[in-house]
Amino acid sequence: MFWLCVGACAAVVMVLVLVVSYLVKIGAGSLSVSFFTQAPSGDVANPGGMLHALVGTLILLALASLLGIPAGVFAGVFLCEYGHSRLAMPARFTADVLAGVPSIVVGILGYELLVVPLGGYNGWAGAAALAFIMIPIVARSTEEMLRLVPRSYREGSLALGATKSQTILRIVLPSVGGSILTGIMLALARIAGETAPLLFTALGSRLITYNPGRPFPSLTAQIYTYATGPYPGQRALAWSGILVLIAMLFIINLTVRAVMARAARIRV
């Protein structure tokens, strides 16, 4: 049985390595400079690059962060620092529940709330859907980090005559700022890879656009369109897109892990 378990573990690692190495191999094979520098050419034999999608994803992430980071962090502050409020337990539960909502359902909500009233697919709806996914994740991770701040910090600050808001904003939050930032990075990594919520909101576009009022490109939606389409040139772009996405997530994860390990060492 021991060897069976070790075998199962080895099989898991092998399958996962197989998947990732395949994605990396094929993706690297078709990756070129034009992927990062060109927009789609409209010619299926020579399809250009994914610059529009990269720009689109970055703008969507920025817009989602504008709403998602402050709302998430302050919701986390509420959960920890105003924990005696009668709302705290239900709020924590709701955030947990929201974190488990299937992302396609979030996309449908975005369609009903922001696409139908605004008269068409648009980038705002996509960003809002991503923010919807982001807020509960950021809120819970911020709360967890704030709980690590020793009580003596708060008491010391209050004893020196600081108000509650000064204590929270100038003492408590900065003392775990790095950890909160890593939580935010993980949430960003998660929404950068989301496709389903964008299908019915931002939809996708073949143009480099800076106007979120119109259908908006994103890396994941473009990968999906290309991968399920019939043209080999576009499929190759989809593979490269996957590689770029995975590389991005890998770097974020590695950084987060390094930062967390350092933070843990310092705290102990």
Place this chain on the structure above:
Amino acid sequence: MKRPSAATHMSEVDVQPGSQQAPRRPRSRGLGDLALAVTAHGSALLVFLMAAFLVGVLAFAAAPSFKRFGPAFLVGTEWRPNELERPKLGPDGKMVIKDGESVMEIIPPAFGALPVIFGTAVSSALALAFAVPVSLATALVLVRVAPRIRLGAMLSFMVEFLAAIPSIAYGIWGLFVLAPFLQRHVEPLLQQLLGDLGAFRWMFYQRLTIGGEVVERPLALTGRDMLCGGLVLAIMIVPIITSVSRDVLRAVPRAQLEGSLALGATWWQSCVAMLHYGRSGLFGASMLGLARAAGETMAVTMVIGNNTTIAASPFAPAQTMSSLLANEFAEASSELHRSALLEVALILLVMSLAFNILARWLVVGASARPSDAS
């Protein structure tokens, strides 16, 4: 640190910073406090609003479908968004002929959710059947073997990174690698080995009614079917089940393990003791995997074949709730169609929330037990 809920309960007691403050303070200072309190409460309110909007908007938009179909929606076996035109059959079962031409009749669209509920249930069940034993074994290795050979950190990082890979990446791999592999190598082999045994015949043949006769035909093996969907889902949920199970197993008290070893248990017997001790948390880990599998969209849409019918065979194309939404929502042909899709979304939401709540409840219970491990 990945799983917030576990730590929460333990440290709940110690933070109540603002509750006993200095009795008097200047008015001007209260303004900042007020602003922060309002912002924080506002953000919490936003979280409630999000949940309320989610349920409210979906329910409101699904109302026409509720009214039209009622509870029969859940058990309707036909999902056909378009009208069907077919020759009208007379009471004797023959085509009605008028002026030398057969009379056509138009059947209105039908919406029943059973095929997609079936698809979600079966694909998730397949995924769990593949993923749970493997994940538990991996978690056991992570907890009991890996630390001794200094592989723990690396394996843990791998598992966590793999949980972060977006589903579209698994989807594209499933579509271009796994599905063709199943179609060319695995499924023909299985068909040769098992196809003519009576007990497995239903997997490889489909029964069709053509012109009143029942015909049995071998199933066309496409590779993009229920089995492929289940396998891709299994690969996707192994990391999450493994990492949660690992935390649950770590919380098993050291005394439990040492006790069983002291009584002469073999390595595996002591593992069984650990699994038994952490059973509710491990069940919760599986439920988390199930919730993820049931809500998963992109990967499944790309590999499951997207055929909205109920077929018993795992080698037949199928459709899950989420893949149905991904395929049809943008091109819904009528108001009723869209409303029916929204009702499917609502069912999906309620189902995955139920799994999630149950899982969190079980996992928090298991990892918050006092433990002297580590």
